[in-house]
Amino acid sequence: MSDHLILRIVGKFLIPYILLFGLYVQFHGDFGPGGGFQAGVIFASAFVIHTLLFGLESAERIAPQWVLKIVAASGVLIYALVGVAAMLMGGNYLDYDFLAADPIAGQHIGIILVEFGVGLTVASVMMLLFFTFAGRGEAS
Amino acid sequence: MILEQLIDIFLLVFLAIISIAVLRIRDLFTAVMLFGIYSLTSASLFMVLDAADVGFTEAAVGAGISTILMLATISMTGREEKPLKKKGTMLPLAVVVITGATLVYGIMDLPPFGEPDNPVHTHVAPRYIEQSPQEIDVPNFVTAVLASYRGYDTLGEVVVIFTAGVGVMLLIGRRRKRKEGISNE
Incomplete structure (x- = not known):
């Protein structure tokens, strides 16, 4: 799509705002609609636009597949480890009350960390899926 | 009230x-686009029901990323559906009609829409609404419930x-193995 000047300019202009909106949805999920899941999808869609405009190779230079694989796994790991941390501090699995001296603060820490893990995994898996599909389409 | 019902309808x-x-459409590209519109309309319905988080997810996942993934799939498989073999249409019709009638019959057992004493409003929802400000203290208690x-x-889910x-x-x-000349496909 690199010969479509208008699409390329508008897309380039939109990408930073989409990334910013993704981060907003990620960290504003406690206060308004949203959370890690939606944020991850929005964040990944910026990379999808980049791939459509500048090609797969350019996108994979920014987000190499091996990095995405590690990020996808570490998101799940962060989530699971928050649960283990709660157990080590004396509570049940994923009982955030015990993550800090004050139960409410513990809940807030737990929710932010857990949502961060969700966002990492969703964003990187969505990007991996798209890159895999797009790469396959180019190959055949 | 009337306007709300008009929007619903x-x-x-x-x-x-x-x-x-x-x-009815044989062109898969058009079908995928229509699916995207379908998701967006569902998202609007969720917004009408005040389920902002669900609507948000439907718009981002249903209308956004799954449309793109389906388009990527079409770019591999080709965009025309194979023509249907004309076989007996009576059996499928009967199955669909019976299934539909069963579902409609099942709807009659559902509690009336929007009544305050429905099971969904009297089970765990009141506890979440009343206790989550003291226990978790995040303004959006959908996040409190989910996380x-x-x-x-x-x-x-993750x-x-x-x-x-x-x-x-x-x-x-x-993809990488292909360049080495090994074909596993």
């Missing part, structure tokens, strides 16, 4: 029209997404 009729159009009360469920990614990469993510 409009959106539901729109959904029905899109579904019929998807069934804290139902944290274990959400962990499962694992499902991760597994889906691993599965896709194992099945079709073998």
Whole structure:
């Protein structure tokens, strides 16, 4: 799509705002609609636009597949480890009350960390899926 | 009140029209686009029901990323559906009519829409609404329910997404081997 000047300019202009909106949805999920899941999808869609405009190779230079694989796994790991941390501090699995001296603060820490893990995994898996599909389409 | 009902009817009729159009269209590209519109209309319906988080997810996942993934699939498989073999249409019709009639019969057992003493409003919802400000203190208690009360469920969902990614990469993510001249396909 690199010969479509208008699409390329508008897309380039939109990408930073989409990334910013993704981060907003990620960290504003406690206060308004949203959370890690939606944020991850929005964040990944910026990379999808980049791939459509500048090609797969350019996108994979920014987000190499091996990095995405590690990020996808570490998101799940962060989530699971928050649960283990709660157990080590004396509570049940994923009982955030015990993550800090004050139960409410513990809940807030737990929710932010857990949502961060969700966002990492969703964003990187969505990007991996798209890159895999797009790469396959180019190959055949 | 009347306006709200008009919007509901409009959106539901729109959904029905899109579904019929998807069934009748042979061009897969158009079908995928119609699916995207279908998701967006569903998202509007969720917004009318005040379920902002669900509507948001439907718009981002249903209308956004799944449309793109389906388009990527079409770019591999080709955009024309194979023509249907003309076989007996009576059996499928009977199955659909019986299933539909069963579902409509099942709807009659549902509690009336929007009544305050429905089971859904009297089970755990009041506890979440009344206790979550003291226990968790985040303004959006959908987040409190998803990330804290139902944290274990959400962990499962993340694992499902991760597994889906691993599965896709194992099945079709073998681009590098192709360059070495090894064909596993």
